[in-house]
Amino acid sequence: MTSLLEVEGVTKRFRGVIAVDSVTFEVPQGAIFAVIGPNGAGKTTLFNTIAGMFAPDTGSIAFSGERIDGLAPNEICARGIARTFQIVRPFPALSVEDNVIVGALLHRRDVGAARQCAQALLRRLDLFDKRRQLAANLTLPDRKHLEVARALATEPRLLLLDEVMAGLRPTETDRMVATLREINRESGLTILLIEHVMRAVMALASRVLVLDHGTAIAEGTPEAIVRDPAVVQSYLGAETE
Amino acid sequence: MTDLWSSIPQRGRVTLLVLIALLLAAPMALDRYLISIFVLIFYYAYVGQAWNLLMGFAGQLSLGHALYAGLGGYVAALLWFYFGIGPWLGVFAAVAVAAMFGAAVGWLGFRFGIEGVYFALLTIAFAEFTRIAFDNMPFTGGAGGLFLLYDAQRSHEWWNLRGGPLLFYYIGLVLAAAAAVLTAWLARSRIGFQWLAVREDQQAALALGIDAFRVKMIAMLISSSMTAIGGVLLTFYYNNLFPTQAFDIGRSIEIILAPIIGGLGTIFGPIVGAFILTPLGEGLIALTGSLGIDAPGAKAVFYGLTLMVIITLRPDGVWPWLKRLLALTEVKS
Numbered sequence: 001m002t003s004l005l006e007v008e009g010v011t012k013r014f015r016g017v018i019a020v021d022s023v024t025f026e027v028p029q030g031a032i033f034a035v036i037g038p039n040g041a042g043k044t045t046l047f048n049t050i051a052g053m054f055a056p057d058t059g060s061i062a063f064s065g066e067r068i069d070g071l072a073p074n075e076i077c078a079r080g081i082a083r084t085f086q087i088v089r090p091f092p093a094l095s096v097e098d099n100v101i102v103g104a105l106l107h108r109r110d111v112g113a114a115r116q117c118a119q120a121l122l123r124r125l126d127l128f129d130k131r132r133q134l135a136a137n138l139t140l141p142d143r144k145h146l147e148v149a150r151a152l153a154t155e156p157r158l159l160l161l162d163e164v165m166a167g168l169r170p171t172e173t174d175r176m177v178a179t180l181r182e183i184n185r186e187s188g189l190t191i192l193l194i195e196h197v198m199r200a201v202m203a204l205a206s207r208v209l210v211l212d213h214g215t216a217i218a219e220g221t222p223e224a225i226v227r228d229p230a231v232v233q234s235y236l237g238a239e240t241e
Numbered sequence: 242m243t244d245l246w247s248s249i250p251q252r253g254r255v256t257l258l259v260l261i262a263l264l265l266a267a268p269m270a271l272d273r274y275l276i277s278i279f280v281l282i283f284y285y286a287y288v289g290q291a292w293n294l295l296m297g298f299a300g301q302l303s304l305g306h307a308l309y310a311g312l313g314g315y316v317a318a319l320l321w322f323y324f325g326i327g328p329w330l331g332v333f334a335a336v337a338v339a340a341m342f343g344a345a346v347g348w349l350g351f352r353f354g355i356e357g358v359y360f361a362l363l364t365i366a367f368a369e370f371t372r373i374a375f376d377n378m379p380f381t382g383g384a385g386g387l388f389l390l391y392d393a394q395r396s397h398e399w400w401n402l403r404g405g406p407l408l409f410y411y412i413g414l415v416l417a418a419a420a421a422v423l424t425a426w427l428a429r430s431r432i433g434f435q436w437l438a439v440r441e442d443q444q445a446a447l448a449l450g451i452d453a454f455r456v457k458m459i460a461m462l463i464s465s466s467m468t469a470i471g472g473v474l475l476t477f478y479y480n481n482l483f484p485t486q487a488f489d490i491g492r493s494i495e496i497i498l499a500p501i502i503g504g505l506g507t508i509f510g511p512i513v514g515a516f517i518l519t520p521l522g523e524g525l526i527a528l529t530g531s532l533g534i535d536a537p538g539a540k541a542v543f544y545g546l547t548l549m550v551i552i553t554l555r556p557d558g559v560w561p562w563l564k565r566l567l568a569l570t571e572v573k574s
Contacts, residue, residue, distance in 0.1 A: 053444075073447040074447045074451055074453070082449075089445040091437065093441055105435065110431075111430060153449075154450055
C-alpha cells in the first residue's frame, strides 16, 4: 500500500516548549488513521502543522509524494487536504448551505453547481432540512456536522478531523462513525483523525498513533494499542511498585 | 443578470420598477435645489456602495476612502485643466491612479497581516499624507485649490461633463443603479462567497482553500476604482477641489455613513442610507436656519444625535428592517 501522507521527524517548538517532538508516521492511501493521546500531547499542533497553519521547525511532510511543509493553509487545501477545527469555526452569519457552498467553490466556478454539491453533502450529514438556518443558530452537534460537510465540499483526498466526536452523544457518535465509514468505503477518502472518544477510534481506525508529551510512544492497530503498556501508563499513570 | 432579476420576489420587482420610473421622471417636477439634493443622494449611494463592497462584503474597514475619490477628482480635473482631455477619457486615468493607491494600501495591509482598526489607521494615514502632498504641489494648485472654469459657451458639452444639475442627476442615478447591480452580481458569484468567508472567519476561509490575500486585493481594487469614478463626477459638478476637503477624514466618514445607517453588507443599504442622510442634513440646515440657531456646529450636533437614535433603534441598519416591513424578503432557490 502506498502512503498518501508521510510525516518525517516533525518537530514544532513554541518559545522553548516542544509541542511536537520528531514525530514520524505514514498514512496509507484509503486508510482511517487515528492520533490519540492525553490533553496537551501535541495532537492539535501536529494537525496544524500538517494543515499549514505553521511550518515545522525540523522534519518534512509529504503529501502524495510532494513536500507540503511550509505551504500556506489555502495552498494545502487546494492540493487536497481539508481539515475541521477542534473549536468549530462555521461562518456564523451565513446560512448552513452557503457555508458548504464556500467549500464547494474551491474547485468550481459556478455557484449553481456548488449549490448542488453542497445540497448533496448536507443530505448526507443530516443537515438538509436546516440548510437555510444561519450557522450561528445551529446546535453543537449540528455545527460539527457542518464542519465536516464544508471540509468534504473541497473534495479532499485527505480529511483531517480534529475531535469531531467531542460533545456528541453516543448515538450521534455512532451516526457520525457510520457516515465517515461510508464515505471512506465509497470514495476511498483517506481520513486522519484526532479523537478522544475511544468508542469512535475503535470503530473507525485501522491504525492508531499515540502521542504523549509531543512524542510518538506507540503505533499499531487499535487492538494492539489498548494493550500496549506504554499507552496504558500514559493514560492511567505509572503503576506504583 | 436574469438570475439576479428572478431572485427578487414579485413585490420587490414591482416596487423597484416603480421607483426607477419615478426617479427617471422626477426632475420634471423638481426645482434646481431639489435636483441638487438628489445629485448628492446618488453620489453617496454610489460611493457608499463602493465602500460597502470592501467593508460589508470583504470585511475590511477603510476610513480613508476620500483618498480614492480625491485622487479620481484630481486626476480627471488636471487632465482637463492642462490638456483639455475630457472626463470621459480622464476617468480611465483617474481609476488607474486610484486603483494603484488602493493596491498599495491593500498590499501593505493584507501582506503584513494588518487587520481591523490597524488596517483602518493605515487607510487614514494614506489619505492624510496624500492630502499633505497635494497641499504642497504647485501644479495641482496646492492648498489654494484647483478650479475648473465655468464657461457658459461650453455648458452644453455634456460629453465633457459640462452642464447643470440635471445632467449630474441622470449620471448619478445611472452610477448608483449600476453600482447596486454590480455589487448584487458580485455578491452572488464565487468571489462574493469568498469575500463573506474571509469577512466571517479568515482562518476558516484559508482552511477551505481561499487565497485571502487575493480576494481582499480584488475587493480593494474594485472599491477604490469605483470610488474614483464618484470623485470625478463630484469634481466636475462642483468645479473646484481643495486638498483639505478632498482628502479630509471628514469626507471619508461621509462616504461610510450611508451604508452603515442603511445596512452593511446589503445591496440596498447604501441607497436607503443615502436617501435618509442627505435630506436629513439639508433639512437640518433649513431647520436650524429658520429657528434662528446659527451657532456653529448646531447642525452637526442634531445630525449626530439623529444618527445615534437611528443606530440605537436599528443596529443592523434601516434596510433589513424596511425589507421585513414591506415584505420584500428575498426568495432563495
